[in-house]
Structure formats: C-alpha cells, structure tokens
Amino acid sequence: MRTQVARRRKDWALAYVLLLPGLAIFAVFTFWPFLQNFKLALYQNPPYPGLPSTFVGLSQVGDVLSSSAFQQSLVSTLLFVLMVVPTGLLGGLMLALAAHRALRGMAIFQVIFSSTVVSSVAVAAVVFGTLMDPVVGLLPWLGLDPQPAILSNPTWALPAVAVIAIWQFLGLSFIIMTAGLQSLPEEVLEAARLDGARAPTMFFRVTIPLLSPTIFFGLVVGFIYAFQSFGQIDILIGSQNAEFTHTNVLLYYIYRALSVQNDPGLAAVLSIVLFVILLGVTLVQFRFLERRVHYAGE
C-alpha cells in the first residue's frame, strides 16, 4: 500500500518536471507579456524619451480607438481579409477539385499546387514586387498604364498586396481542401451518383455540404493567416507610405508603434484589439467543432 502511494507521488513529481520547460517558456513569453498589455495600455508614452511614462487610465484606449489612424487601419485590415480569404479558399478548392482524381502524374500537380505554402513573405514580396514594378514589371506589356506605381497608389496598393497574400495562401488552402475531399464518405457520393445525380447537382448539393466543416476550418485558418500578414507591406511599401497608401493593417500598425514610433502604450492597445478579434474567430471555431463532434457521435 505504502509503495503504491510512494509510486504515485513519484509520478506526480515526474509529471511536473516534464511540464516545467513548456510552462516556464509560456509563463515568461506568452502569459506575462499578454497580461502586461493591459497595464501598458493605461500608461502614456512620455513626450520626450527618457522621461517616465504617465498613468492616464482608459483615456489612452479611448484616444487610440477614436483616432482616424486606428479606424483606417481597421478598415484596411478588414478589406485585406475580405480580399484574401474568400479568393484564396475558392482558388484552393478549385485546384483541389481538379487534382482529386487518380490520374497519372497527379503527384506532381499536388506538389506544385501545395508549393506556395513553403514560400515566405519575403520571397513572395520580392517576386511579386518585380512583376508589379512600373518599369521592369508586366503592366506595360499587359497594356496597362504603369504610372502611378501600383504599390504607392492609395487605390491599388492594398489589392496588390492582397494578390501576393492570396498566392501565398493558395498552397495551404489547396492542402486543406484536398484533405477535406479525401475524407468525404465515399458511400454517400456513390449513392448520389447511382441515384443519377448530375455533376453540378453533385457538386452543389452533395460535395459542398459534406465539405462544409473543411471550408469552415479553412476560413478560420485564412482569417488568422490574413490578420498576421504584414511582411509584404513592410518590404514593398514601407513604414512611411503605409498610412498614405491605406495599407497600414493592424499588425503592421503594431510593429510601427513599437519600432518606428517607440510607443508601447499604443502598441498595447492595438494588441488587445487584435487579440479580441482573433479570440472571437477562435471561439466561433471551437463552438462549431463542438457541434461537429456531437454530430459525428450520434
């Protein structure tokens, strides 16, 4: 009896030792800085470097949220997400449908279609920046007026950056959609086929509804991906032009608040906003997944 208790104690100790490295990292680099945001948001940066920051309570939060820079940033972010996520998912779905057949050479197409997942923002930005350049790019060849340059143009800069993000997201979207297609219950599809369902009916009445959990998962991943993209903007547009070209998306605004404006208070308020938005998306996902689990269990 006593040895059993002793062994259980030893198990406890071992478990805590195994969890310790992860917990320590999370405590220092995730939870503490996250909570710190709520404190930093209440302090205003000194007008001159070197002075202590002053406690201003919620007034800074109000100031930031009502500032035109913030509102423009929020609008740019939402527009960016709306441009990137649906297009990227639809493109991925189309590629996945095209590649979902046991034909010779399909493995090569699958590698090609998923390839953009390994491209980094820096790579994508340099590659597309060249194609969009007014002098060396493709626009004159396409018969379009290359001036003013798209990337310094308030109307076209954001769509142009979105195109880069869509291309980069295409690989991930393809992979997610392919996995979804592969997991569809073959019996149901076959039953529909035997019932004489034609291709369009099949697609809209059977495949798409069955695929809806995958599409939903893709939406959540896409949202998070789109909210976190800003490297293209940093490389191709840069800090000075971001606000003028309406490409100052939320994450880039945070980066600029920290690195360019040296304003941790502003960055903290923006971080909390970003967290609330992403938390909303994640919660919707969890609720949805829970429903699915119940559904599958019935």
Next chain:
Amino acid sequence: MPASDEAVAPVRRRRPRGRIVARYLLLTLGAVIVLFPVYMAVVNSLLLPSQIAHQPPPFFPNDPQWHTYPDAWKAGHLGVYLRNSAIQTMIIVAGQLITSILAAFAFAFLEFPLKKTLFIVFLMTLMIPFEVTVATNVTTVTSLGWFNTFQGLTVPFLATGFGVFLLRQAFLQIPRDLKEAAQLDGFGHLRFLWSVAIPLARPAIAALGVFSFLGAWNQYLWPLLVTGNDNAVRTVQIGLKQLLNTQLDQLNVSLAGTIIAIAPLIILLVVFQKQLVRSLTAGAVK
C-alpha cells in the same frame, strides 16, 4: 486518395479520353498560374539589368547570366544569413519537439493533481497569437541581454501549445495494454517513452517537426525586431529585405538571392510532402 477512387472505378463507365485531356489541360493551367511568378523570378534573375526593363518582357533567358547567383551569395551575405536561419530553425524545431514530447507524455500517460487545469493552460496559449505579446517580449529579451543573440531569436519559441496538443492525441492512440505490459516488464516511464511511445508516434512527431521548421524558417516579425545590423544572427528573410534595398539597380541579383533562399524549402516540400500535409491539416479532418 487514389485508393478510394479506384474502388469506385468498376461501377463507373470508363471516362472518355476527351475529358481526361481536358482535365490535364485544366491542371496545367493551374500549375502555370501557381508557378508563373516564381518562373519569372528565375528568368529575371538570369537576365542583364538592362534586359529586365525591356518591353515586351523577355519570357526566356537567351543568354543566361549564371554569375548572378554567386553575386547574390556574396553581395547579400547569404552564406551567413542561411547559416543563421539554419541554426535558428534547428534550435526551434529541436526545442519544440522536446518540450512537446515531454508535456504530451505527462498529459497522456501520467495521473497528477491539476492535470485538467494545466492542460487548459497549455491550450490557452493557442488563443494568444505571438504578435500580441511582442511589445513586452522585446523588452524582456533586451533586458536579459539577449538582443541580437540566438537565445533571443529562439527561446520564446521553444514551446508550442499546438505541438503538445498534437502529440498528446498521438500518444492517446497507443493502446493502454502496451503501457501496462511495459510496466510489468519493469520499464520505467521514461524508458517506455523512449522505446515505445516515441517510435509509435513517429508520424505525428515528424508532422510537428515539418510544421515547426516551416514556421521557424519563415519567421519575419520577430527576427526583424531582435536582430541587429551586424548580421551576427540576422536570418535570411530579413537578409532578403536588405538585399532588395541595397541592390536597387540590380534586380537580377536580388531575385537570384530569393531563389537561393527558397531552395531549401522546395527540397523540404518534395521530400516531406506527406508529413507536411498531415501537419497542416491536423484539425481539418477528424
């Protein structure tokens, strides 16, 4: 995928040849769209600067300037940047695998007080994107004296809630009997972990490894914030940004640098396609 499709084949009539050709045309069109930007980058990297600006744009390098690649390697300090990226990535991948395996093992096989609470704590980290924590993390890393060091670049990423979750699921699929049998054979927990659990969970561990690799190699925000201009630990992603800024009149060289930077990942993709797909879709389907 092929297996399920073949299973259906006998029921269906043979597809007419025309439709197969049409499908290949569609696939090729998709491949052209996806690869075109990279193809143009390769072409432009092999042109003379004067040729890049030529209209209509050349779509094939008639006189390929292979020297742009060694030029980019030298001018962009790519050797240093790639080495830094490789070190940073290896530390992060190894760290994430170790911390995830250890924590996942505790959650899957051990009973201890506060187990549920602690698991929720690990899952909560999935809700806090790293971007939300950078402000204070930069301060922390700087005050530890870790600015512009590999510690600063990697330590904040040595644990991952996603990895713990993924591996716990994999460990839970190992039959309980195996654990009991191992115990009867006198295996301690750690020996069981090393010689039974890890080998059995290898696919999931490989998937996590590929996922971590991709995330670490392509990091942009954090290296931008905590690396200095002396290139001591600066990674290739930030190096590309600098290469673009310093070689404005030599776009071919910048593009050659870009191709060099992406090459390791293309190799990774071709070799580890299965694991990559598995890790990226964990959660998408059951």
